Amino acid sequence: MAQKPSIPKGTRDFSPVEMAKRNYIFNTIKEVYALYGFQQIETPAMENLSTLMGKYGEEGDKLLFKILNSGDFLHGMTPEEVANTSTLKLAAKFCEKGLRYDLTVPFARYVVQHREELALPFKRYQIQPVWRADRPQKGRYREFYQCDADVVGSDSLLNEVELMQIVDTVFTKFGVRVCIKVNNRKILTGIAEMIGQADKIVDITVAIDKLDKIGLDAVNAELADNGIPAEAIEKLQPIIQLSGTNTEKLVTMKEVLKDSEIGLKGIEETAFILSKLEGLKNEVELDLTLARGLNYYTGAIFEVKALDVQIGSITGGGRYDNLTGIFGMPGLSGVGISFGADRIFDVLNQLDLYPKEAVNGTKILFVNFGEAEANFCLPVLAQLRSEGISAEIYPDTAKMKKQMSYANAKQIPFVALVGESEMAEGKINLKDMTTGEQQLVTPSELIKILK
Numbered sequence: 001m002a003q004k005p006s007i008p009k010g011t012r013d014f015s016p017v018e019m020a021k022r023n024y025i026f027n028t029i030k031e032v033y034a035l036y037g038f039q040q041i042e043t044p045a046m047e048n049l050s051t052l053m054g055k056y057g058e059e060g061d062k063l064l065f066k067i068l069n070s071g072d073f074l075h076g077m078t079p080e081e082v083a084n085t086s087t088l089k090l091a092a093k094f095c096e097k098g099l100r101y102d103l104t105v106p107f108a109r110y111v112v113q114h115r116e117e118l119a120l121p122f123k124r125y126q127i128q129p130v131w132r133a134d135r136p137q138k139g140r141y142r143e144f145y146q147c148d149a150d151v152v153g154s155d156s157l158l159n160e161v162e163l164m165q166i167v168d169t170v171f172t173k174f175g176v177r178v179c180i181k182v183n184n185r186k187i188l189t190g191i192a193e194m195i196g197q198a199d200k201i202v203d204i205t206v207a208i209d210k211l212d213k214i215g216l217d218a219v220n221a222e223l224a225d226n227g228i229p230a231e232a233i234e235k236l237q238p239i240i241q242l243s244g245t246n247t248e249k250l251v252t253m254k255e256v257l258k259d260s261e262i263g264l265k266g267i268e269e270t271a272f273i274l275s276k277l278e279g280l281k282n283e284v285e286l287d288l289t290l291a292r293g294l295n296y297y298t299g300a301i302f303e304v305k306a307l308d309v310q311i312g313s314i315t316g317g318g319r320y321d322n323l324t325g326i327f328g329m330p331g332l333s334g335v336g337i338s339f340g341a342d343r344i345f346d347v348l349n350q351l352d353l354y355p356k357e358a359v360n361g362t363k364i365l366f367v368n369f370g371e372a373e374a375n376f377c378l379p380v381l382a383q384l385r386s387e388g389i390s391a392e393i394y395p396d397t398a399k400m401k402k403q404m405s406y407a408n409a410k411q412i413p414f415v416a417l418v419g420e421s422e423m424a425e426g427k428i429n430l431k432d433m434t435t436g437e438q439q440l441v442t443p444s445e446l447i448k449i450l451k
Contacts, residue, residue: 190263
């Protein structure tokens with residue numbers, strides 16, 4: 001008995017309907033990126049391991065999918081050496097390449113490698129799959145897509161403003177109400193200074209970033225477990241629980257951080273960004289508990305939450321000061337965002353927001369009654385396709401019931417019925433599969449109806 005086929009854990013097949021939905025997401029994001037002058041690049045699925053290793057921390061290195069060298073990768077090693085060498089050292093010897101873990105490190109490599117060809121600032125977007133040898137679970141996959149946009153080679157805060165405008169435009173097009181949360185790494189550094197715990201900045205922000213998930217008491221307990229003194233935790237409370245409008249929060253924090261130069265710089269940057277975002281269709285909120293990977297970001301940080309669905313962040317990003325420094329080209333600042341395509345897919349599903357024209361493929365099916373009828377239909381099909389209308393003819397002269405079942409299975413909204421009488425009049429009997437109504441139309445009338 002043949003073994004039942006399967007796919008690796010943490011990967012997925014996508015049906016035609018699912019692909020239509022995913023393409024709707026990707027195409028919408030691409031169109032908006034292009035409106036703002038971003039250009040698309042692609043990088044190889046596999047990179048040299050020397051490019052990837054050491055860029056994601058020790059845990060990240062373990063999650064890299066490594067590719068065995070082709071040919072005799074054991075050449076030159078004795079069985080004893082193989083048996084007595086650690087797994088990591090063996091992997092370093094046997095594997096020179098790996099699947100990309102994200103789009104950021106390959107982008108940094110791309111910028112350094114092609115620096116002489118690029119006009120700065122360089123605005124790029126990239127929509128490609130990435131791979132992580134993570135433990136598969138609900139919502140976490142080993143293969144998934146990232147939809148990144150970055151501007152490198154410019155310190156201007158107008159870049160941050162435009163990226164938030166892109167977020168607003170994309171979710172407005174999707175019909176999803178969102179809250180765009182904004183904060184600044186410099187503000188968080190200033191807060192750590194203000195409570196006398198500058199060296200504990202990572203512990204503090206990792207803890208307060210969990211406020212929505214675990215609640216205030218659990219956050220305070222985690223702070224204490226990380227060695228933050230009770231007095232410092234007490235000073236944090238009014239900041240963690242700060243409410244009011246964005247302007248009111250900025251005024252309060254300007255007073256709180258009056259003795260922190262870096263904190264005041266963060267307030268200034270945030271005030272500028274927020275002042276330019278007042279005309280957005282979606283809500284923008286200064287959230288002082290937003291942290292987002294503080295070892296990576298150095299300035300403004302962003303996160304987007306859907307308002308009508310319980311789900312995690314669906315877009316995130318921020319400013320970083322040294323993207324290319326890991327490849328020996330320091331001092332190139334950048335700012336970027338990444339749309340979470342898989343989570344957006346789930347949000348649009350839950351809210352039933354996919355446009356029918358984006359999901360439905362074929363607009364009309366011509367029933368095949370025989371050779372003469374098919375010959376009549378073929379020029380009409382060509383006309384429809386030249387007008388951008390998706391149309392097909394059933395390839396076989398099968399029973400009517402089978403052909404109509406095919407139309408129903410593919411959710412084709414219209415069916416064309418052409419027999420002897422229709423051919424004699426040069427017309428098509430058009431059936432609306434939703435209402436069941438039928439009408440006799442000319443090819444030109446058919447085009448108008450379907451368009």
